[in-house]
Amino acid sequence: MSATEVSRARPAAAPGAGPARERRTRTFEQANRRLKWTMLTPALLFVGLMIVFPLAYTIDLSLTDAFGAVNAEKKHVGLRNFADALGDTRRFWPAARRTVVFTLGAVLLETALGLALAMLMRKPFRGMRWVRTVLIIPLLTTPVAIGILWLLILDPTNGIANHLLAGIGLPRQEFLGSVGQSLPTLMLIDVWQWTPMMTLLLLAGLTTLPEEPEEAARVDGANGWQRFRHVVLPMLGPALATALVLRAVDALKTFDILYATKGPGGGSDFEVETLNVYAYGLTFDYQEYGSAAAVLVLFTLFIVGVVVLLRRRGGRKTA
Amino acid sequence: MSATVTPAPLTARPAAPVPARVRRRAVRSWLRGAAITVVTVVFALPLVWMAAAAFKTNVQVTDPTVGLWFRPTLENFRSVLEAGQILRSMGNSLLVGAVSTVLAALIAVPAAWAVGRFTMHRTGSLILVARIVPAVSLLVPWYYLFAQMGLVGSYTVLILSQMFVSVPLIMWIMISFFAGLPVELEEAARTDGLSAFGAFRRIALPLAAPGTATASLLAFVFSWNNFMFALIFADDRTQTVPVTLFNYISYASTDWGGLMAATTLITLPVVLAAVLGQKYLVAGLTSGATKG
Numbered sequence: 001m002s003a004t005e006v007s008r009a010r011p012a013a014a015p016g017a018g019p020a021r022e023r024r025t026r027t028f029e030q031a032n033r034r035l036k037w038t039m040l041t042p043a044l045l046f047v048g049l050m051i052v053f054p055l056a057y058t059i060d061l062s063l064t065d066a067f068g069a070v071n072a073e074k075k076h077v078g079l080r081n082f083a084d085a086l087g088d089t090r091r092f093w094p095a096a097r098r099t100v101v102f103t104l105g106a107v108l109l110e111t112a113l114g115l116a117l118a119m120l121m122r123k124p125f126r127g128m129r130w131v132r133t134v135l136i137i138p139l140l141t142t143p144v145a146i147g148i149l150w151l152l153i154l155d156p157t158n159g160i161a162n163h164l165l166a167g168i169g170l171p172r173q174e175f176l177g178s179v180g181q182s183l184p185t186l187m188l189i190d191v192w193q194w195t196p197m198m199t200l201l202l203l204a205g206l207t208t209l210p211e212e213p214e215e216a217a218r219v220d221g222a223n224g225w226q227r228f229r230h231v232v233l234p235m236l237g238p239a240l241a242t243a244l245v246l247r248a249v250d251a252l253k254t255f256d257i258l259y260a261t262k263g264p265g266g267g268s269d270f271e272v273e274t275l276n277v278y279a280y281g282l283t284f285d286y287q288e289y290g291s292a293a294a295v296l297v298l299f300t301l302f303i304v305g306v307v308v309l310l311r312r313r314g315g316r317k318t319a
Numbered sequence: 320m321s322a323t324v325t326p327a328p329l330t331a332r333p334a335a336p337v338p339a340r341v342r343r344r345a346v347r348s349w350l351r352g353a354a355i356t357v358v359t360v361v362f363a364l365p366l367v368w369m370a371a372a373a374f375k376t377n378v379q380v381t382d383p384t385v386g387l388w389f390r391p392t393l394e395n396f397r398s399v400l401e402a403g404q405i406l407r408s409m410g411n412s413l414l415v416g417a418v419s420t421v422l423a424a425l426i427a428v429p430a431a432w433a434v435g436r437f438t439m440h441r442t443g444s445l446i447l448v449a450r451i452v453p454a455v456s457l458l459v460p461w462y463y464l465f466a467q468m469g470l471v472g473s474y475t476v477l478i479l480s481q482m483f484v485s486v487p488l489i490m491w492i493m494i495s496f497f498a499g500l501p502v503e504l505e506e507a508a509r510t511d512g513l514s515a516f517g518a519f520r521r522i523a524l525p526l527a528a529p530g531t532a533t534a535s536l537l538a539f540v541f542s543w544n545n546f547m548f549a550l551i552f553a554d555d556r557t558q559t560v561p562v563t564l565f566n567y568i569s570y571a572s573t574d575w576g577g578l579m580a581a582t583t584l585i586t587l588p589v590v591l592a593a594v595l596g597q598k599y600l601v602a603g604l605t606s607g608a609t610k611g
Contacts, residue, residue, distance in 0.1 A: 031514070031515040032436075032437075032515050034515075035433075035515040035516055035519070036433040036436070036437055036439075037433075038516075039429035039430055039432055039433040039519075040429075040430050040433045040434070040439075040442065042425075042426045042429070042430065043426050043427055043429075043430030043486060043490065044430070044442075044445075046426055046482065046486055047445060047446065047448075047449060047486070047487075050457070050461075050479070050482070050483045051448065051449055051452060051457060051483065053460070054456070054457040054459075054460035054461060055452065055456065055457070057459075057460035057463070058456045058457075058459055058460055061459065061460070070462070070463050070466045070467060071467060117358060120351060120354055120355060120358070121355060125351070125352065125355065129597065129598075130359075131355060131359050132597055132598075132601055133593055133594055133597045134359050134362055134363045135359075135362060136593045136597060136600055136601060136604075137362075137363075137366060137589065137590055137593045138362060138366070139604075140540050140544075140589045140592065140593055140600070141366070141544075141586050141589055142543065142544040142546075142560065142561055142564070142582075142585060142586065142589070143544060143546065143561075144544075144546050144561040144564045144565055145369075145561075145564055145582040145585060145586055148564060148567075148568060148578055148582055149365055149366070149368070149369045149579075149582060150365070151568070152368075152369075152372065152380070152575055152578075152579065153365060153368060155381070158381040158382065158383060159383060160368065160383045162383070163383035163384070192362070192365065195362075196362060197604070200601055200604060200605055201604070201605050203605075204601075204605035246450075249450060249451055252453075253453050253454070255455075255546070255547055256544075256546040256547070256561070259546070259550075259565075260546075260564075260565060260568070276453055276455060279453070279455050279456070280455050280547070283455060283458070283459050283462075284458075284462075284551060289459060289463075292455075292459065293456070293459060296453060296455060296456035296459070297456070299453055299456070300451075300452060300453060300456055303451055303452075303453065304451060307451055
């Protein structure tokens with residue numbers, strides 16, 4: 001179709017070099033530039049209306065005492081909401097600590113496991129297609145469904161998990177039923193759901209690596225571990241950093257599974273209340289829009305900080 | 320599981336002595352196959368358990384000694400489907416997902432072309448902002464706005480809020496896709512007399528069709544799964560599948576069989592998509608990450 005017409009047209013145009021052709025190229029570029037902005041505008045408008053404006057509004061809201069009905073009177077109170085949040089050692093700081101613990105624990109485990117799996121699956125093998133299909137299913141599955149499924153598996157009395165633990169002589173665990181075990185358990189569920197994502201991302205990164213450096217290292221007598229540590233890992237740095245940033249950003253914002261397994265508010269003792277869950281509760285359960293907005297501004301700044309930090313780290317490693 | 324690796328073939332004649340190096344490689348290959356099999360089973364088993372539970376009676380579901388060998392019953396599916404809500408929710412999810420994905424693709428694909436074709440990295444990184452910002456911080460103003468317009472509970476709001484996820488996602492995937500297409504084809508089409516837009520529509524767009532399909536499929540799946548927007552903006556009439564599932568936990572926590580039938584029903588389309596489009600979905604998920 002049109003592609004063949006194109007290849008036919010090309011040689012005909014080439015001889016027309018010189019000033020006429022240059023002029024035409026310039027008009028192409030002008031037309032392209034105009035088109036470029038025409039094509040971009042709807043997306044930019046959408047992003048502006050749906051993201052930039054709401055963000056600005058949230059910042060404004062964080063400086064007010066908005067509470068209760070959406071159209072209730074509100075007045076600006078300066079930075080009081082921020083002071084309140086930062087001085088709150090009962091809900092805010094524990095939630096912040098849980099957010100960090102959950103993200104660090106889950107993402108580091110996922111990265112290590114994902115990397116190991118990617119190395120394991122690096123060379124093609126029979127059944128690769130099926131393994132990749134199995135790996136992609138957890139990350140496409142509705143998180144609420146995953147939460148419910150694990151509630152059944154991890155049920156303290158009737159769950160299969162405790163049955164299996166008993167089978168190998170280990171004591172019964174409360175899992176999501178206990179204040180102390182809820183957060184670690186949810187980290188493990190997150191690891192089950194997202195390790196495949198890390199594996200797939202790193203596998204894609206591995207396939208783009210050149211083979212020569214490794215071959216050279218092998219010739220020089222480096223063993224498998226040395227080749228991995230000093231040749232593959234440094235080359236994989238950028239892919240690893242990107243995967244880490246993507247996963248960390250999403251892990252920081254985890255919501256569905258926490259809500260599905262522990263209900264609103266992150267459990268009766270707030271044991272799985274992260275900043276995201278806390279901000280959600282403040283907004284939609286308590287309708288403290290002003291305080292919630294302040295928490296959200298702090299939370300967003302925190303995430304941006306993490307991204308900037310990770311990107312700079314990753315960038316330096318690749319340089 | 321067919322995940323096992325074929326061992327490196329030993330020597331053709333069994334009489335000849337097998338060199339130690341070859342044997343070692345064969346053993347290592349077997350070990351690798353075993354490891355991959357174990358890992359695959361670990362990731363698959365919870366979902367297999369879910370599907371199995373959907374076919375168990377309520378007594379069997381909560382009896383951990385009933386494994387994967389039992390007489391299956393369709394009772395759970397019958398009761399869930401008779402209750403009706405799950406089908407209506409699946410219809411709602413389908414509607415919201417399809418409309419928001421189409422609208423998002425209409426906005427995002429041309430924009431991705433512009434960003435990818437003219438390597439506008441700064442504009443491109445704007446869409447990264449959309450990935451970083453916690454959705455709750457947008458929900459507050461949206462809620463304010465939409466509540467005052469009396470739109471909460473409407474499909475319009477569900478579709479609009481869903482596009483907040485879809486537009487950046489589709490752009491993210493399509494930018495690297497367009498950047499990978501040879502620009503010469505479009506230039507040649509221009510020389511051939513096509514307008515700039517014509518070159519995009521007749522050349523770039525058809526070539527980008529597989530990428531667009533992948534990105535749209537992923538956007539649809541993310542919409543199907545989205546819980547928070549639906550939790551806030553949907554009412555009883557417009558609720559989507561994750562909200563319906565959550566309602567089952569709070570009201571009928573004892574009906575594990577029904578719950579598992581419902582989760583299996585709504586997971587089925589996802590599994591189907593994964594099986595049919597595995598190659599493309601993996602490419603889509605990884606395209607932004609490895610090149611970004």
